[in-house]
Amino acid sequence: MFSIIQAAGWPIWPLIACSVLALALVIERFISLKSSKVAPPHLLDEVMAVTRNGVPGPDVVNQLEKNSALGEVLASGLRTLTQTPRCSDEELRAMMESRGRLVAHRLERYLSALATIASAAPLMGLFGTVVGMIEIFGSQTPSGATGGNPAQLAHGISVALYNTAFGLIVAIPTLIFWRYFRARVDEFLLTLELAADHLARHLISLRK
Numbered sequence: 001m002f003s004i005i006q007a008a009g010w011p012i013w014p015l016i017a018c019s020v021l022a023l024a025l026v027i028e029r030f031i032s033l034k035s036s037k038v039a040p041p042h043l044l045d046e047v048m049a050v051t052r053n054g055v056p057g058p059d060v061v062n063q064l065e066k067n068s069a070l071g072e073v074l075a076s077g078l079r080t081l082t083q084t085p086r087c088s089d090e091e092l093r094a095m096m097e098s099r100g101r102l103v104a105h106r107l108e109r110y111l112s113a114l115a116t117i118a119s120a121a122p123l124m125g126l127f128g129t130v131v132g133m134i135e136i137f138g139s140q141t142p143s144g145a146t147g148g149n150p151a152q153l154a155h156g157i158s159v160a161l162y163n164t165a166f167g168l169i170v171a172i173p174t175l176i177f178w179r180y181f182r183a184r185v186d187e188f189l190l191t192l193e194l195a196a197d198h199l200a201r202h203l204i205s206l207r208k
Contacts, residue, residue, distance in 0.1 A: 009159040011128030015166050022117045022174045025110045029181050038188045039070040044195045055081045069103045089204050096196045107185045118175040125167015132160025
């Protein structure tokens with residue numbers, strides 16, 4: 001592996017840095033976007049059961065808020081009713097939507113960085129290709145023959161090919177993971193929106 005890096009020349013080091021960063025972001029997103037941390041399957045049903053006879057106490061609301069991202073959104077609605085019992089239906093929904101936007105921003109964290117790496121890696125590989133081509137032309141003799149410096153010619157070809165390949169190796173998996181996480185976040189956001197709307201209608205019906 002080290003011999004390949006040597007053959008690829010210095011332009012490959014930024015690509016290696018991007019690959020390490022992309023791997024770290026992918027691992028972090030896999031950990032952060034677990035269903036248990038974002039939207040536990042039966043959490044809404046449990047909240048509906050607890051609030052059937054009224055708004056629970058602050059301890060239950062605080063525990064719900066720490067449960068998951070979905071719990072944080074649902075807890076914002078319960079806390080609003082606890083702190084402002086006479087708030088309007090629109091204010092209740094607005095508070096839940098506001099907390100939902102904060103949660104959405106947190107779920108989308110680092111996705112733009114993954115997209116940037118996926119877009120930049122092929123360009124960085126192309127830059128390495130250009131550097132390799134420059135070395136190839138630099139190996140030519142004044143008469144135009146390419147046999148003046150075979151070692152430099154071979155090194156230029158290695159730089160060009162290795163950087164092109166490594167740029168694609170970094171970009172393709174990063175793009176795949178970005179699309180996967182993007183779809184997963186969109187699915188979570190839809191789940192949170194539907195759950196918040198369901199709880200809001202339930203809380204509004206309790207006040208009537």
